[in-house]
Amino acid sequence: MEVGQMQRQWVDYTKSLFLEGLLDGQFLQLQQLQDESNPDFVVEVVSLFFDDSEKLLNDITRALEQPSVDFKKIGAHVHQFKGSSSSVGAQRVKNGCIPFRNFCEEQNIEGCIRCLQQLKQEYYLVKNKLETLFAMEQQIVAAGGSIPMLELSF
Amino acid sequence: MEACNCIEPQWPADELLMKYQYISDFFIALAYFSIPLELIYFVKKSAVFPYRWVLVQFGAFIVLCGATHLINLWTFNMHSRTVALVMTTAKVLTAVVSCATALMLVHIIPDLLSVKTRELFLKNKAAELDREMGLIRTQEETGRHVRMLTHEIRSTLDRHTILKTTLVELGRTLALEECALWMPTRTALELQLSYTLHQQNPVGHTVPIHLPVINQVFSSNHAVKISPNSPVARLRPRAGKHMPGEVVAVRVPLLHLSNFQINDWPELSTKRYALMVLMLPSDSARQWHMHELELVEVVADQVAVALSHAAILEESRRARDLLMEQNIALDLARREAETAICARNDFLAVMNHEMRTPMHAIIALSSLLQETELTPEQRLMVETILKSSNLLATLINDVLDLSRLEDGSLQLDIATFNLHSVFIEVHNLIKPIASVKKLSVTLNLAADLPVYAIGDEKRLMQTILNVVGNAVKFSKEGSIWITVFVAKSESLRDFHAADFFPVQSDNHFYLRVQVKDSGSGINPQDLPKLFTKFAQNQSLATRNSGGSGLGLAICKRFVNLMEGHIWIESEGLGKGCTANFIVKLGYPERSNESKLPFLPKMRATHVQTNFPGLKVLVMDDNGVSRSVTKGLLEHLGCDVTTVSSTDEFLQVISQEHKVVFMDVCVPGIDGYELAVQIHEKFTKRHERPVLVALTGNINKMTKESCMRVGMDGVILKPVSVEKMRSVLSELLEHRVLFEAM
Numbered sequence: 001m002e003v004g005q006m007q008r009q010w011v012d013y014t015k016s017l018f019l020e021g022l023l024d025g026q027f028l029q030l031q032q033l034q035d036e037s038n039p040d041f042v043v044e045v046v047s048l049f050f051d052d053s054e055k056l057l058n059d060i061t062r063a064l065e066q067p068s069v070d071f072k073k074i075g076a077h078v079h080q081f082k083g084s085s086s087s088v089g090a091q092r093v094k095n096g097c098i099p100f101r102n103f104c105e106e107q108n109i110e111g112c113i114r115c116l117q118q119l120k121q122e123y124y125l126v127k128n129k130l131e132t133l134f135a136m137e138q139q140i141v142a143a144g145g146s147i148p149m150l151e152l153s154f
Numbered sequence: 155m156e157a158c159n160c161i162e163p164q165w166p167a168d169e170l171l172m173k174y175q176y177i178s179d180f181f182i183a184l185a186y187f188s189i190p191l192e193l194i195y196f197v198k199k200s201a202v203f204p205y206r207w208v209l210v211q212f213g214a215f216i217v218l219c220g221a222t223h224l225i226n227l228w229t230f231n232m233h234s235r236t237v238a239l240v241m242t243t244a245k246v247l248t249a250v251v252s253c254a255t256a257l258m259l260v261h262i263i264p265d266l267l268s269v270k271t272r273e274l275f276l277k278n279k280a281a282e283l284d285r286e287m288g289l290i291r292t293q294e295e296t297g298r299h300v301r302m303l304t305h306e307i308r309s310t311l312d313r314h315t316i317l318k319t320t321l322v323e324l325g326r327t328l329a330l331e332e333c334a335l336w337m338p339t340r341t342a343l344e345l346q347l348s349y350t351l352h353q354q355n356p357v358g359h360t361v362p363i364h365l366p367v368i369n370q371v372f373s374s375n376h377a378v379k380i381s382p383n384s385p386v387a388r389l390r391p392r393a394g395k396h397m398p399g400e401v402v403a404v405r406v407p408l409l410h411l412s413n414f415q416i417n418d419w420p421e422l423s424t425k426r427y428a429l430m431v432l433m434l435p436s437d438s439a440r441q442w443h444m445h446e447l448e449l450v451e452v453v454a455d456q457v458a459v460a461l462s463h464a465a466i467l468e469e470s471r472r473a474r475d476l477l478m479e480q481n482i483a484l485d486l487a488r489r490e491a492e493t494a495i496c497a498r499n500d501f502l503a504v505m506n507h508e509m510r511t512p513m514h515a516i517i518a519l520s521s522l523l524q525e526t527e528l529t530p531e532q533r534l535m536v537e538t539i540l541k542s543s544n545l546l547a548t549l550i551n552d553v554l555d556l557s558r559l560e561d562g563s564l565q566l567d568i569a570t571f572n573l574h575s576v577f578i579e580v581h582n583l584i585k586p587i588a589s590v591k592k593l594s595v596t597l598n599l600a601a602d603l604p605v606y607a608i609g610d611e612k613r614l615m616q617t618i619l620n621v622v623g624n625a626v627k628f629s630k631e632g633s634i635w636i637t638v639f640v641a642k643s644e645s646l647r648d649f650h651a652a653d654f655f656p657v658q659s660d661n662h663f664y665l666r667v668q669v670k671d672s673g674s675g676i677n678p679q680d681l682p683k684l685f686t687k688f689a690q691n692q693s694l695a696t697r698n699s700g701g702s703g704l705g706l707a708i709c710k711r712f713v714n715l716m717e718g719h720i721w722i723e724s725e726g727l728g729k730g731c732t733a734n735f736i737v738k739l740g741y742p743e744r745s746n747e748s749k750l751p752f753l754p755k756m757r758a759t760h761v762q763t764n765f766p767g768l769k770v771l772v773m774d775d776n777g778v779s780r781s782v783t784k785g786l787l788e789h790l791g792c793d794v795t796t797v798s799s800t801d802e803f804l805q806v807i808s809q810e811h812k813v814v815f816m817d818v819c820v821p822g823i824d825g826y827e828l829a830v831q832i833h834e835k836f837t838k839r840h841e842r843p844v845l846v847a848l849t850g851n852i853n854k855m856t857k858e859s860c861m862r863v864g865m866d867g868v869i870l871k872p873v874s875v876e877k878m879r880s881v882l883s884e885l886l887e888h889r890v891l892f893e894a895m
Contacts, residue, residue, distance in 0.1 A: 025874075026872050029786075029872070029874050029875060030782065030785075032789075032875055033785045033786060033789045033875065035789070037788075038785065038788070038789070041785050044781070045778065045781050045782055045785065048777055048778050048781055049778045052776075052777055052778055080775075080776055083776040083778070083779050083871075084776055084777070084778035084779060086779075086871070086872055087776070087778045087779035087782040087871075087872065088778060088782070
């Protein structure tokens with residue numbers, strides 16, 4: 001495949017992510033921050049997000065499995081997760097955190113477990129998509145092209 | 155007897171008589187026959203005659219009379235028995251008919267007579283109606299003339315035109331020979347001929363006003379007939395022996411504006427009249443009729459009203475012209491005053507600079523000299539030089555400030571500032587001086603004192619410094635207490651100072667400062683003089699303390715500008731004194747939103763695109779958002795350090811960091827507590843970094859708590875590049891930023 005086609009594919013794929021609501025404007029901001037002095041900024045931040053999220057999700061799962069659930073701790077974790085997801089622009093993940101917080105405050109275990117499931121789903125989905133996106137970017141760069149700038153209007 | 159067959163003509167000597175009788179009878183009969191014929195003919199002609207039956211009777215009577223006379227013709231001679239019979243019959247009939255007619259006439263003649271009376275009556279009535287009709291017509295004509303005249307007169311507001319038109323129209327309507335108007339002169343002692351009908355420019359005839367004829371006219375509101383020989387009527391030299399026409403004069407009231415009473419037509423209130431004289435044509439044998447006189451009176455009244463309207467108009471025109479003149483004069487005066495003030499200000503500005511430059515040189519060099527090696531006498535001299543020049547510099551400043559304050563050209567620089575830090579700074583400035591004199595200074599800030607306020611920070615500090623400085627200056631020992639609190643509405647209502655009217659509102663609060671010292675006190679008699687310029691306490695104790703006497707005057711001016719009040723209480727000499735002042739300051743968040751630089755209102759001219767080398771500290775425990783913020787700031791060129799906990803933060807923070815971004819909604823780290831600690835660590839404002847809270851929470855409570863702990867700004871996460879750029883610009887320019895929530 002030649003570079004132009006790959007670039008077009010990349011653009012379409014990115015657009016689709018936005019249209020599906022997986023990503024929001026914050027992701028664009030991150031992309032804007034990427035320049036020659038900081039060529040891998042987005043990848044770095046997103047990787048950081050992935051590591052952070054894995055840890056958080058594990059912590060939350062374990063906390064919910066405890067006989068006496070520490071809702072405060074879970075709430076704190078969810079708060080963190082919300083913060084990081086909004087920092088990278090993972091919109092659906094961030095939106096999934098909000099009802100989770102409410103359930104924590106209500107101390108509703110069923111609600112929390114359901115939310116956790118949903119959150120995990122959303123997270124793995126966005127993780128998958130982003131990994132695909134980054135793979136495409138690597139291909140483009142390897143083929144000698146450059147990542148096009150996205151001009152999206154919402 | 156002998157039957158004489160002699161038909162002797164019986165024409166005796168009375169034969170002539172017989173002949174005449176014969177002829178007369180014949181004519182009588184003729185007349186008697188023709189009269190009824192005439193009667194019948196004429197009655198047939200007229201349709202109205204009601205007594206036909208009478209006529210018939212009369213006709214019969216006449217006919218029979220005629221027949222009688224006719225038959226008489228045959229009785230002059232011998233006549234037969236038939237003729238006698240016919241004669242007799244005729245006579246009998248005639249007698250009957252004439253008697254009947256005579257009887258009939260008794261009824262008829264009164265009737266006929268009464269017809270005549272009625273006819274006469276009707277004729278009189280007709281004549282009377284005719285007369286009345288004539289009168290009405292003339293009245294109506296008069297009315298029409300009056301209306302037309304009035305219309306002509308009232309159609310203009312120009313005095314001259316009114317009068318001229320009156321004369322012309324009157325002259326025309328009444329077919330006058332001459333018509334003149336005499337107006338009273340300014341002195342009201344003479345009447346001057348002002349307008350005439352036929353003379354274009356009447357030469358100033360004057361007539362004394364107290365002539366009997368004039369008084370007669372003026373005393374009644376009717377038109378009065380006067381003699382053609384009176385001085386007012388002799389208008390031009392009369393040529394020949396013409397009989398002058400009748401002259402009538404009427405008064406025209408000249409109403410002043412204030413004379414308009416609705417109820418009584420000013421009989422009594424007006425004093426000035428003009429005289430209108432009207433002359434009928436000479437040799438015309440015309441006389442003044444009643445309706446003409448009435449016309450003249452009505453016209454005179456109308457003229458009076460029209461003249462007064464004209465006078466009102468003139469008056470208002472004059473007043474307007476006067477006002478315009480005054481306006482122009484005032485304008486000129488204002489412009490002159492402005493030029494004078496400009497000139498004065500220029501002068502002051504120049505003098506300011508000119509005076510201060512040498513002063514600075516003197517002070518600077520003297521202090522430098524102080525640092526060098528000097529003999530004790532030299533040192534004393536240099537110290538005196540320094541003290542005096544400092545005094546002089548202060549005096550120059552005070553005088554310049556005061557003169558600007560005096561003419562109200564000083565304007566406060568209103569901005570948001572940190573109220574607490576003002577007092578803390580004053581305290582810090584005063585402490586060393588006070589400790590030298592072994593005085594203790596205590597600062598007491600009320601708990602509800604707002605941290606931020608809107609007002610003139612520099613002048614407020616100047617005032618506080620002055621007041622506190624005075625307290626220190628005039629106390630040789632003891633302590634000084636400075637109390638600062640918000641004046642509550644109840645206490646404000648107690649203030650009845652002459653020029654202080656506190657008004658409560660939601661946007662402002664009244665700051666009350668009380669400085670109590672235990673020093674030398676002030677004589678209660680001197681208290682009123684304290685705030686006057688250059689007045690000094692002459693007691694020996696204060697002589698040495700210096701001070702030009704301007705300080706308090708300036709403070710008073712500043713306090714007044716801040717819509718407040720300043721006063722000093724003292725029990726007496728040696729009993730210390732308390733200085734109080736109240737000033738009006740604005741609440742920062744509740745006042746006009748536009749006064750604060752809000753984030754959405756980006757001022758494009760001031761936005762820096764890059765902040766190279768700006769040292770920023772970011773505190774956030776969330777790794778992802780920490781790295782995002784860092785990337786953002788580095789993109790803008792900043793030198794970013796990141797920490798994730800309070801301890802780390804306190805270790806790293808230093809004076810080099812200009813801006814601090816901290817996440818305040820992180821459980822486990824009390825961002826607020828941290829802010830307070832930072833405030834304590836860096837007491838001087840210009841050393842402290844700008845503290846900005848980053849939060850994902852949008853509510854008023856967060857904003858208020860941030861403000862309370864002394865944060866300089868609050869921003870909502872997530873932050874875009876543009877947003878961060880403008881935020882940094884605003885912060886570096888104004889040191890305050892509160893995002894609209």
